[in-house]
Amino acid sequence: MTAFTTPEWQALADMDTDHRALRFLTAGSVDDGKSTLIGRLLYDARAILADQLDALEKKAAGAPIDLSLLTDGLEAEREQGITIDVAYRYFATRRRKFIIADAPGHEQYTRNMVTAAAGSDAAVVLVDITKLDTAQQPVALLPQTRRHALLAQLLRVPSIVFAVNKLDAVADPGAAFAAARDALQAFARQAGIAVAGIVPVSALRGDNVTRRLDADWYDGPALLELLERLPAARERSDGALLLPVQYVARDGDGTGHQPRVLWGRIAHGQVRAGDEVQVLPGGERARVAELRRAGETVDVVEAGQSAGLVLDRQVDVSRGDWIATPDSARTSSRFSATLAWLDTEPAQPGRRYWLRHGHRWVQARIVQIDHRLDIHTLQPTDAQALAVNEIGRVVVEAQQPLPVEAYADNRVGGALIMVDPVSNRTSGALLVASAD
Known part of the structure; x- marks a missing residue:
């Protein structure tokens, strides 16, 4: 009994490892265990400072460490036991680096989840198995679980993973996971969500988070193993150029000549020195006389990279304008x-x-x-x-x-x-x- 069909997991396992950092968010309802899951990942990856770990151990006073305290940093969060703001954390394994966003689960702070999803490569939506009536058929998912999955899909988060949490707290974890998995798959089909995986975990105990679960009812990967294989998002570098101008700078060369450099991060396409470009919404055209990136003059800059363009003539360009391949963008x-x-x-x-x-x-x-x-x-x-x-x-x-x-x-x-x-x-x- 597994949440992965063989072709799905095999396709990921056979892929060359993407060594680019993976930005992923955790989402779900209140108390689903998002902060604890992130704390578990940081703890197992040894990404916790020694003094921070000492403080947690002293506070635990011999009891198990409360790993959620690693992310609930605001005083109001600690007092209420909930996540209010998006908390970002970083860790790395031998395979790749990770940037985690712990999004609030409370409905009141859904706006913060939208912020976290905007630039994420993946979303891990947690499902608390103890909140579901797995004896009911079909199992009814929590509204916030559905809402967060839909928002992740609407915001074009490339990979959506469901993590069924707290399986250590139910009598028959295999049957409970199967029921939750079937409900999630039915919801995903109905919503048109392409699911990258559904994995059982116990964030509190560490089951199937960084090491595979030893159970006869599940033969898929651990959560971290799956995350290491997910691709990082990449905007298309072929086709027409589109670049939002973030700021305009004067770049002196010591000779009195101060060309205007138009800086921004390329949304899609690429730009080369000598290319003709069009400024929107004005519509004026010019050629790229010089191209800068990271303080150096270069020949080409692609999507996802920041570029500085020096045009061959004076054109009225300011922050908020867009630069595009001529006649490619419609206003x-x-x-x-x-x-x-x-x-x-x-x-x-x-x-x-x-x-x-x-x-x-x-x-x-x-x-x-x-x-x-x-x-x-x-x-x-x-x-x-x-x-x-x-x-x-x-x-x-x-x-x-x-x-x-x-x-x-x-x-x-x-x-x-x-x-x-x-x-x-x-x-x-x-x-x-x-x-x-």
Whole structure:
């Protein structure tokens, strides 16, 4: 009885090891054991400072160490026993390096989970087996488990892993895991989520976290073994260039000549010295006279890397503009998008917000709400507004045209945030579906 079909795990096992650092987040409902799982990974990987370990051992006073304290760093988190803010931790094995984001499980802090997912290569969604009625068929998953998995999918996190936790606390772990696994697989099929794996773990005891579980009902990999094999996300480096300008600098060479260098991280494509480029939304064209990266002059820079462009003529470019291959990017002021609403004030048609796309801020309004996604049935339902933590499809109209792309094609060009102009709260995350 295994959560992996042989071809799925064999395909990962046969892959060349990706030595790039893997950024992954842990998510799930409150008290599912996210912080304890991360503490277990850090503890087993020996990524804990000696004085930190001494402090934990003294506090435990001979009892087992509370590994969740390694990530719950805020005073309010320690007092309440919950994770409020996203906590980042780093560790490494002989195979690769890892950057972990411990996302809050409480529904009130879902917005922080969206922040953590935005740049992640993988998501580990924890499922607390003790909170499920495994005798019920089919097993009903917790709403927050479904919500976090859906958000990870909507935010295009490439690999989604379910970790069924606390199996040491049930009488028949094999049967309980099988029931939870079947429910997760059914949910994933219904939601269209490509699952990288479903693994049983006990974060508290360390079962199947860094070492394989010795059980006749599971013959798949340990969680860490799976994470070591997952690919790191990489935006496409072929095709047209798209680069959001982050800042413009003057770079003196000691002779009085100070060329303007346009800096930004390439969203997709690549740029070479001599290429013709177009500045958006203005539309002016120029050629790349010189190309910089990490303080050196280079011939080519690819997607995911930061580049400094010196153009062959003076063009009006400022922070927030975009640089693209001529005629490759289309600007639009009206587009359809999936909206993950994060504000306590509901999203309503007609209200104005600030939009941030790349490094540009523009005013915009929600023109209409097409539907709301029911996270239980995964079906669209009629809606006149979106409440906090709800997900829906909306039409947005901006005051200025933006070079938006479908989020499914590019996470940079297709992502925007909405900010309330009065409170300055981040109100929602927009994932572009199509532009008019």
